[in-house]
Amino acid sequence: MVRSMTGYGQGEVQAPGGACVVEVRSLNHRYCEIAVKTPRGFAALENRIRETVRSRFSRGRFDVHVTVNYATVSSRRIVIDYALARQLFLALTDLGRELGLGSQVNLSTLLELREIARVEENEHHVEDLWPAVQEALDVAVANLETMRITEGEALGRDILQRIHLIDAWLEQIKSRLPALLIEYRQKFEARISRLFGDVEIDPARLAQEVVFFTERSDVTEEMTRLHTHLTEFKRLLHVHEPVGRKLDFLLQEMNREINTTSSKVADSDVAVLVVDIKSELERIREQAQNIE
Numbered sequence: 001m002v003r004s005m006t007g008y009g010q011g012e013v014q015a016p017g018g019a020c021v022v023e024v025r026s027l028n029h030r031y032c033e034i035a036v037k038t039p040r041g042f043a044a045l046e047n048r049i050r051e052t053v054r055s056r057f058s059r060g061r062f063d064v065h066v067t068v069n070y071a072t073v074s075s076r077r078i079v080i081d082y083a084l085a086r087q088l089f090l091a092l093t094d095l096g097r098e099l100g101l102g103s104q105v106n107l108s109t110l111l112e113l114r115e116i117a118r119v120e121e122n123e124h125h126v127e128d129l130w131p132a133v134q135e136a137l138d139v140a141v142a143n144l145e146t147m148r149i150t151e152g153e154a155l156g157r158d159i160l161q162r163i164h165l166i167d168a169w170l171e172q173i174k175s176r177l178p179a180l181l182i183e184y185r186q187k188f189e190a191r192i193s194r195l196f197g198d199v200e201i202d203p204a205r206l207a208q209e210v211v212f213f214t215e216r217s218d219v220t221e222e223m224t225r226l227h228t229h230l231t232e233f234k235r236l237l238h239v240h241e242p243v244g245r246k247l248d249f250l251l252q253e254m255n256r257e258i259n260t261t262s263s264k265v266a267d268s269d270v271a272v273l274v275v276d277i278k279s280e281l282e283r284i285r286e287q288a289q290n291i292e
Contacts, residue, residue, distance in 0.1 A: 002237055003292045004151035005029065005060040005244075011139025015132035021067045022136040024053065024144045028290045029061035038066040041126050048130070049137060056141050057148075058242040059292045064140075066133060078117060085116045148292070155287050156237045162280045163230055169273045170230075173261070174223055180267055219264050222257045229254045244291040251285050 005028040012021045034053050036046040045066075053062050096104070229250050236243040236250075255278065262274040 001149065001240075002152040002156050002243060003145075003148045004155055005148065005290050005292050006151060007144045007147035009140040009142065009144030009147065011136035011141075011143065013132045013136040013139070015129060019069045020129065020132040020136045021069075022133065022140040023065045023067075024137075024140045025063045026057070026060040026144060026148065029059060032057060032059055032062075034062045034064065036064045036066070039068050042066060042068070042133075044126065045130055045133060048134070052134070052137055053141060056145060057292065059244060064137075066137075068129060068133075081116050088116065152291065155291060159237060159284050159287055160234065162284050163234060166277050166280050167227075167230060169277050170223060170226060173219075173265075173270055173273050176267065176269055176273075177219070177265070180265070180270075219261045222261045222264075226254060226257045226261075229257070242292045244288065247288045247291060248285070251281060251288060255281055 005026060007026050009024045010022065012019065032054055034050045036049050038046060038049075049064055049066070053064065233247065233250050233254075236246055258274055258277050258281070262271065265271075
């Protein structure tokens with residue numbers, strides 16, 4: 001069955017360095033677009049996360065959110081530049097003596113120079129947590145895929161019901177076509193009678209006019225192509241591969257055929273059926289926009 005492009009999945013894994021939670025949300029999108037949000041210092045893992053998601057899905061807009069709750073060890077560390085601190089201490093001490101301000105330099109004074117104490121990311125700790133992130137990501141992606149499959153099955157059932165309606169309406173149009181020829185012949189004869197009274201109508205001329213009408217209003221090819229497209233559409237709803245773009249193309253072709261049918265057949269009954277078919281095709285198009 002087809003898969004929806006909307007869904008949500010979450011995975012949580014406990015690791016010695018901390019707990020990792022990964023959430024993945026997806027929406028419909030023409031291509032595969034992946035946005036990743038990770039804690040500070042985890043930027044090196046973002047490409048791996050994208051590749052994992054891309055290996056499981058072909059279309060959709062994905063938002064991946066990674067949260068790490070550290071158990072004991074922080075992902076960051078404090079780095080002190082002792083050499084710079086000594087130089088600053090000596091320089092400030094000399095300056096105090098020179099200006100007669102005393103020679104006491106406290107720690108807070110030294111720390112005002114940001115280069116002395118700085119915070120750096122503990123990259124080694126991040127790499128240690130990657131197995132937990134990967135496991136949580138795999139769980140989240142699997143849950144997301146399950147939801148997309150479930151929603152896809154619901155979409156497929158709804159679309160199939162609409163296709164059955166269209167099939168039935170097309171049969172009504174086909175059954176209506178033979179009667180149109182008889183009605184046109186009768187209307188043509190009645191029009192001639194009103195215009196020319198009891199003048200005898202040339203049977204050959206009448207037959208020729210009916211032939212012209214038949215050629216102008218012949219929608220056999222359109223009906224055949226519509227049935228072919230519908231059959232292929234139903235088949236694609238049961239294959240286990242991304243079919244969203246193919247479905248969109250078939251819907252465009254079906255709309256083209258039904259519009260041609262409408263322009264060729266000037267009949268109020270057929271016109272009503274055409275409107276119904278076009279309405280259902282539009283509803284199917286809206287649903288198909290969400291299929292991977």
